[in-house]
Amino acid sequence: MEVIEEGGEVLFITQKGKKYLVKVRDGRQFHSSEGYVELGQLIGKRYGHRLKTNTGSTWVACKPTLLDKIMLGYPRVTQIVYPKDLGYIVLMSGVRSGSRVVEGGTGAAALTTILAYYVAPTGKVYSYDIEERYLENAAKQLERAGLLEYVELKHGDLTKQIDEREVDAVILDIPTPWLAAHTAWEALKDGGILVSISPTIEQVVETVEALREHGFADIETVEILLRNMRVRRGMTRPVHLMHAHTAYITTARKAYRETLEG
């Protein structure tokens, strides 16, 4: 039975549903608008314990998941990819244990981390960025998440050059994905999956037209909307506000560009 240790992280879920990622230090307190808790009392206890703040609010001390660490702990050096989109990207790209994936830009490394989690322990993520500081941040976050060994961080522009060949997937989260249609094609194996993430519709149009010209097949663009429900007997309804847009996701498959002479 795993227990909470000095120096480890817990996820507090407060009575009002707020979440905090906190490092456990004996003798320290964690303060919020719903009161404070003594962190030391958690040491040696099982994850999932409830505890009371000084003002009587009940919190749960959970073991943080990888998503918690990304969403709450990662510095937002760039716009990050959201869970609703991450799940779709993982599924559609087919990335799993053993996959070899090219990704870029590394950015805040949210997607890099998720990809590393799925390719482990036998695959590899090749993550490109033109900004060295993003790569340095990514190395730090991946190391803390114990996933650095599954990622090769590469300083470079994947619209100019992708070193790898016969990869299973190329995942683009860059401002000009259409410029990478050629390099992605070269890097992918037959039937390999390209995924491109863009916030604006004009980027999508440029990208889809470029993919068509380069002979990609099965080009599809979707947008994923996630509605949270407020579920309580007699008072159930969708929540009032929702993230209505993060990005369009375009998927395509590399198809060999020859036509058979039937």
Place this chain on the structure above:
Amino acid sequence: MEVIEEGGEVLFITQKGKKYLVKVRDGRQFHSSEGYVELGQLIGKRYGHRLKTNTGSTWVACKPTLLDKIMLGYPRVTQIVYPKDLGYIVLMSGVRSGSRVVEGGTGAAALTTILAYYVAPTGKVYSYDIEERYLENAAKQLERAGLLEYVELKHGDLTKQIDEREVDAVILDIPTPWLAAHTAWEALKDGGILVSISPTIEQVVETVEALREHGFADIETVEILLRNMRVRRGMTRPVHLMHAHTAYITTARKAYRETLEG
């Protein structure tokens, strides 16, 4: 370079965007509303080749992905879980290589297959169903997909009994998930993830209330909407019809039911 073999499967994507999963047999033809093609010409060729039907329509012969096989090839013995929901479930459950997951009902085995794909090569899916014929169908589909060794198909009712302990996730796609709140709790490790999939809001209310009573934390219910875009320069818009509802997805974490005496 992998080539198409006699007896293997190809995914045809037609000029109009329809998809067909077809077994390649020399001397056979495949007929559709967009004309027919001779299958034999594909043997020995690389995946991704284009070919012309007798009526001049251009198709692509792709290598089918696991999702293609599920969506196009699986018998719909029950309602299946759709890709937009599958991706979210995989991500939120944290299931990956090495995970131990309890799932049920097995049903059409779409979710079972996806889970097996992600837990391989070192994890295991324990899939329960009360209908033996669903288990038999699942065994057949999993074997064809090369994933049977990662699944233990179990004849039983997981609202009554789950044999496993300390599992990473329990995923419920049954008519009365609230009845499994207790057995799921017993099976999960601390912080383990429960996912429940239900089409109706009344099922969701029962389930969420039961999870609350059993001390689960971080209970959230969402609905995922996927909008397809028709992308063509000067003619870009969302497509007219969409799958507006498949299921609500509820997630929760097992939290130890003790309150610390601060």
Place this chain on the structure above:
Amino acid sequence: MEVIEEGGEVLFITQKGKKYLVKVRDGRQFHSSEGYVELGQLIGKRYGHRLKTNTGSTWVACKPTLLDKIMLGYPRVTQIVYPKDLGYIVLMSGVRSGSRVVEGGTGAAALTTILAYYVAPTGKVYSYDIEERYLENAAKQLERAGLLEYVELKHGDLTKQIDEREVDAVILDIPTPWLAAHTAWEALKDGGILVSISPTIEQVVETVEALREHGFADIETVEILLRNMRVRRGMTRPVHLMHAHTAYITTARKAYRETLEG
């Protein structure tokens, strides 16, 4: 108490929820996949009566609303504007009894009819189309709906010329609304509302940019999604399919183009 008359129209709502707009003729039957009914029995009866088909299905014979007549009875000579969009257009345009509105293209006259319904009895709709056959069809439909006197059907291109001045609203449902930014401006009174309906995003971008250049204020573009719910105790959920896209609606106000020297 109004009763059903020979030669009048009834709206049948079948047990399965299908709707049919039918002219009542003594001695005639109306046949559907849910059986047939004798029309003569309805004559002299109140609207709302239930009746049984020969196969035992129960239907309701309602008095058709204007929307029923439009959605079920109008020839679809062009794409029509849907109720979810019509309501928003009526509200945002401020069109009501006494309003003077320019509209075009007339097209299938769905929007024309609705506008006429709201401007009556003291306002006027000036409806332009370049296709005479659409105007002829519109005249026929408006006459049957008893609304022709509130509409002036005009053969012309409102991107070239709008004859009216000081109108309350201009409503554009044409392929190139951006070309009408100038003529609409001239026709509108200060603060008058422009509404433009376009299916594609590229049309919207052109239109919004043109409106900005012409000094319109408060330019907003929205898309309205309508989700139908299947409501039945214990089985409630959104319906599976929805009309995910019909058109983007852009609204703007004419603002005098001078800047005050404060």
Place this chain on the structure above:
Amino acid sequence: MEVIEEGGEVLFITQKGKKYLVKVRDGRQFHSSEGYVELGQLIGKRYGHRLKTNTGSTWVACKPTLLDKIMLGYPRVTQIVYPKDLGYIVLMSGVRSGSRVVEGGTGAAALTTILAYYVAPTGKVYSYDIEERYLENAAKQLERAGLLEYVELKHGDLTKQIDEREVDAVILDIPTPWLAAHTAWEALKDGGILVSISPTIEQVVETVEALREHGFADIETVEILLRNMRVRRGMTRPVHLMHAHTAYITTARKAYRETLEG
């Protein structure tokens, strides 16, 4: 040409798109986070004039529409009905010049005002509320909007009693609409429209079941989602946040409860 007068209201739309409803007083300033403007300079000028704040921000001084006055000027004594829902309610209820409509609760009078606007000059809105202070507020707002003569404000509970008969529509925005199924039935003419607005799904289920029992026909429940688009050439996308839920809207028609003996 209408001009801005001392004591009249203008709608300021700021450079950042914020909206303020402001009473024009000579010698006064209006301050915002985008600087301030001198109000006196507007007197005698046409609506739509641009003006500069002291910090160089450009605003437009528009003539406020009825919706502006409701959304920006009405005290939120209760939750108000939003434009996306108002438009649909107006259209589906068929309310227009000359209609007789029963409505309740009066609440913040947003819906009351809109209904009054459409029934004028020959129809009437009978608006019920059990809270006298809401009726007093409604009287004040309707008077300022010049619409009080089209409304009869009634102190009473429409689940207990509706005085009117043969009305065109009954519109319910109360916590227990199912209790008004009987009184609404009595008040409506054959084919008259009932509209019910409820935030939670449990209210909808109760209401729909009650309407079914009372013999209403064509019962439909919808939810309207409005997506705002950020339109700018090369940067076009849906806006990030949206009002994901306000209310479910149920519509039904009174159908005479007899079955014909065919």
